[in-house]
Amino acid sequence: MFERCNKVQKAVLETTLDLIIDRELQATSMSLIAKDSGVSTGNIYHYFSSKEDIINELYKAIVKFNGEFVTKGMNQADSVHERFRLAWRSVIELGKQYPKGFRFIEQYSFSPYIHEQSKLEAYKGGWCGPMEELYRQAVEEGVFVPLDPHMMVQMHYGSLVYLLKSHQQNMLELTDDLEEQAIRACWNAVSKEKGWNG
Amino acid sequence: MFERCNKVQKAVLETTLDLIIDRELQATSMSLIAKDSGVSTGNIYHYFSSKEDIINELYKAIVKFNGEFVTKGMNQADSVHERFRLAWRSVIELGKQYPKGFRFIEQYSFSPYIHEQSKLEAYKGGWCGPMEELYRQAVEEGVFVPLDPHMMVQMHYGSLVYLLKSHQQNMLELTDDLEEQAIRACWNAVSKEKGWNG
């Protein structure tokens, strides 16, 4: 997940992610990060300028990773419908395989702790752009109802986020079948053609 | 929003909500709450046992308020479809009229800072139960596809949460018309009948 970083940075970022997820930001102290990562406090400051910096670098690294993970899957198909399916399956897969990174982004994408600059960089490197482009195409082709692509993407993403939350809270077992149905529900929500009984 | 509380409690809870929304939990100190609310630190501890207690009471109060707000609207109609519409419109209305409470719940419903006990109380007093009941009825009546009501409610709620997030970030202007279309998309996602061209 942090392949681009050197050993120390990787250790710090991984540890920070772990700590934040199960203890929360306010309980994630620098000394704890130091102890758990095996990097001395002084040396952490050799690689990151502040605690805020760590969080922001963590944010950017995860968003970048997520973006690549999702768009990679998305381009392996041709038809709009198939790309739709693969893209959202990737999102679900991401949430299942990397639950910590997923939750971190969910919890902190609206936090004042993350700089606007980081959010901007995140958006450009993320998967939202390509996904909106896909929806735009679907609308143009008359497959989707003529709604704002940004709005549709957000709503579908929200659906899956909450699906994953239920899954992570053990309120729901997320089988292959269920995933397909969830994605089909999203498709039906905005497609002109009827999908359930087809 | 905090009508059941006395003057001091109300001042503290309102102030805390304001502070947490625009400064985050870690930057919301007791002394700041004291200064902004006009209640001395000592006296705050007369009404709340700890900072954690304030956050939990805040959480429970908001969930209770939200639950009443949404279920109130939901019961003013008969047909499943109409109750569906009114319920989700209430949720959107809630997010627009009380954005701070809404964001607070979003941010902290998965936080370790909120006790399981608070979450449990919240669930019982919230609107999720009645909503799931409505979906169960729709499935039984053959209006909805036979999916897990809890899953459907979560997904639809997630859709609207992200719709509201876009709205709060000024990425989207949330007109009456748009709200109706969003709710119709939710309906179509799981209804057996086709809705867009009907």
Place this chain on the structure above:
Amino acid sequence: MFERCNKVQKAVLETTLDLIIDRELQATSMSLIAKDSGVSTGNIYHYFSSKEDIINELYKAIVKFNGEFVTKGMNQADSVHERFRLAWRSVIELGKQYPKGFRFIEQYSFSPYIHEQSKLEAYKGGWCGPMEELYRQAVEEGVFVPLDPHMMVQMHYGSLVYLLKSHQQNMLELTDDLEEQAIRACWNAVSKEKGWNG
């Protein structure tokens, strides 16, 4: 020396002065001030906004005290010569009776740690103004050579500061007689009349 302050402030300022004089600023930590003064670190910050603030308040308090000490002595006589004598004797007396305050001012009056604002307030409340006024009068009466009063006062002050430094380093025993001769030397330096053999 810190009569205008409350108990806590007085304890902190006195302790800080003691520590700075025999350990230097950089070795005078807040925790040491706390321990030695018997005031907890937290409470120190209730009365002073920062370490810098303590130093500046200390500076201002001492300058004020010194100013009053010197000008008080100065006004108990009439003739220019007598006021000259009494004023500089007060300065020497001050250096002898309050060596710590004296050294502190010497060491820190040119430090970037002391704000310009503090220096300005210090100058207005100090004894330099009245002293320069005395010299101006002496020049006007034809008693002193027509040199810049500010320059003369600074030079004489410097003389006595170094005299006191020698004294404090035990290089010199500062008897009554020696003090008188030092002051007479200052007088002779700028008086038109010859003083030594008169």
Place this chain on the structure above:
Amino acid sequence: MFERCNKVQKAVLETTLDLIIDRELQATSMSLIAKDSGVSTGNIYHYFSSKEDIINELYKAIVKFNGEFVTKGMNQADSVHERFRLAWRSVIELGKQYPKGFRFIEQYSFSPYIHEQSKLEAYKGGWCGPMEELYRQAVEEGVFVPLDPHMMVQMHYGSLVYLLKSHQQNMLELTDDLEEQAIRACWNAVSKEKGWNG
């Protein structure tokens, strides 16, 4: 100023002097010295055993330089009066040409950071000894009042130090003429003959 040192030592000492003068000792960190001097921290420790060592070497080097600067001028004349004049003019010249070294000595000659050993070496290599010798001679020749030479030298030095401080603070423009008058004032302070109207 640091001609006796090798390149690395010179760079470190010059940088340290610059930093201490405009930032103070406590704000002059080893890493800052390393960055500004272009010498790595590790290598600094190859030439100096500690930070304290740097400061003490700096002190000794400057005192040595100052001593040579002043005594050089002093020996270019014969009469007591002329040597007196030339010596103190050298002191003033030193303060004007090398303000940083001058201020450094002023600020740190009484600091616990400078070892007694350094001060002792400084005294032996400085200009105070020769100057006191000159005064002793003047007393013996009946030119000066019979006061302790050490005391007189200290007082006159103090006068000029404060004159230079005023100059460095732009409170006073130090012209050639003013310098002469300052030195004459010192002479008059202790000479048996009257000087101003002669």
Place this chain on the structure above:
DNA sequence: AATGAATGAGTCTTCATTCAT
């Protein structure tokens, strides 16, 4: 009930110094 001074453990961060390369 109400105040806010007092506490001290804990926070983030810096810095002199060491050491593997």
Place this chain on the structure above:
DNA sequence: GATGAATGAAGACTCATTCAT
């Protein structure tokens, strides 16, 4: 000789909480 990454103790400051008034 030279580098700069690494260390961890110590620094200034904060903050949840208590308690005398």
